[in-house]
Amino acid sequence: MNNIAQLIPKFVLNIPEDLEGGILFISGEHRTMIHLCACGCGNEVALPISPIDWRFTFDGETISISPSVGSWSLSCRSHYFIHENQVHWAEDWSDEQIEGGRRRDRLRKDNYYPKLSPLGASTPSAVSHNGKKPAGWAWLSKLKHWITGRFDKK
Numbered sequence: 001m002n003n004i005a006q007l008i009p010k011f012v013l014n015i016p017e018d019l020e021g022g023i024l025f026i027s028g029e030h031r032t033m034i035h036l037c038a039c040g041c042g043n044e045v046a047l048p049i050s051p052i053d054w055r056f057t058f059d060g061e062t063i064s065i066s067p068s069v070g071s072w073s074l075s076c077r078s079h080y081f082i083h084e085n086q087v088h089w090a091e092d093w094s095d096e097q098i099e100g101g102r103r104r105d106r107l108r109k110d111n112y113y114p115k116l117s118p119l120g121a122s123t124p125s126a127v128s129h130n131g132k133k134p135a136g137w138a139w140l141s142k143l144k145h146w147i148t149g150r151f152d153k154k
């Protein structure tokens, strides 16, 4: 397994089927960032972009992402920050830390979308390579339906 030291941003309309290591694909259309796990395990890591999930800063050349990427659902349990294209490794979290993070996450979401719980946790969703869409899509489209539904009703 080769660690990926750098992730180059690539803005795309649709997420490509085959991801390339070292490239961070960003789709504003799908409000998702997706890349192959920086540990080199080959798993896809999808990060939903929203005020309560991930956000990125692009300075025209490099990209920074916050918060950190913690792939607790993957066997590698990779945890890293992406700052100006560079992958900075963070420590592995204990199960208690992960649970605490998820609890804070849920709390944040409950406050943000009071009527929309339960939502998935904002840990990245790993997808196997069988053409399945990352879990991020599912709740985004749920959210879209909900919003559309609200406007239709009135």
Ligand SMILES: [Zn+2]
Binding pocket: 037, 038, 039, 040, 041, 042, 043, 071, 074, 076, 077, 078
């Ligand atoms: Zn990995």
